[in-house]
Amino acid sequence: MKVGIMGGTFDPIHIGHLIAAQHAYEQAGLDEVWFMPTNVPPHKEHAPKASAEQRLHMVKLAVESHPYFRPLDIELRKGGISYSIDTVKLLLQEHPGIHFSYIIGADMVQFLPKWYQIGELVHLISFIGLKRPGYILDLEDLPEQVQAAVTLAEMPLMELSSTRIRNRIANGQSVRYMVPDRVYEYIEENGIYGTQAVD
Numbered sequence: 658m659k660v661g662i663m664g665g666t667f668d669p670i671h672i673g674h675l676i677a678a679q680h681a682y683e684q685a686g687l688d689e690v691w692f693m694p695t696n697v698p699p700h701k702e703h704a705p706k707a708s709a710e711q712r713l714h715m716v717k718l719a720v721e722s723h724p725y726f727r728p729l730d731i732e733l734r735k736g737g738i739s740y741s742i743d744t745v746k747l748l749l750q751e752h753p754g755i756h757f758s759y760i761i762g763a764d765m766v767q768f769l770p771k772w773y774q775i776g777e778l779v780h781l782i783s784f785i786g787l788k789r790p791g792y793i794l795d796l797e798d799l800p801e802q803v804q805a806a807v808t809l810a811e812m813p814l815m816e817l818s819s820t821r822i823r824n825r826i827a828n829g830q831s832v833r834y835m836v837p838d839r840v841y842e843y844i845e846e847n848g849i850y851g852t853q854a855v856d
Contacts, residue, residue, distance in 0.1 A: 659758065661687045662690075662748075663693065663760045664694075667716050668819050669712070671817055671835050672817070672837065673817040685808055685810055690726050691728070692727070692729060694732065696733055696738070706849070706850055707849050707850070731744060741782075742778050759783075759785070766809075770799060776802065779803055779806040783808065788809050789813075790814045822850075
């Protein structure tokens with residue numbers, strides 16, 4: 658079984674995440690995609706605005722009706738800083754026999770050599786790099802063992818981010834159609850990210 662891991666703070670999860678996962682699923686021949694909210698990402702300076710429970714609940718709402726998307730709470734259960742090597746070892750321990758691939762943006766692919774314990778990581782998991790139109794990525798620039806672990810998939814250009822969504826909500830602007838309907842309703846009902854959005 659081949660499973661793609663879509664990690665992120667998901668603060669909040671939005672349709673760009675779901676579209677990216679769908680493209681990775683189709684182009685990399687995956688059986689499922691698991692959405693994994695990170696606890697404390699090592700590369701981000703600011704803590705998530707929504708709580709861990711809220712972020713996980715939004716992921717559950719976003720994927721609940723999808724036949725091969727599912728939520729994964731492993732990093733939230735583990736707590737602490739989310740280093741990929743620790744998460745992957747735990748994943749393989751809990752789910753033996755599954756081949757996992759991290760789904761990451763093409764811009765992150767070039768930074769793979771800087772990932773914590775990447776030399777060991779590439780022997781445990783592979784990577785699916787999502788290429789956006791106009792983005793130039795040369796795998797030849799990467800060390801051979803990293804190159805061998807990366808598969809590229811095409812991704813449509815989408816100018817959407819969780820930061821933009823949070824800012825729109827804080828400014829009283831609608832984020833309808835930017836997030837799944839159930840996620841939109843949950844944000845509204847719970848007043849997450851400040852001022853209630855208006856339609």
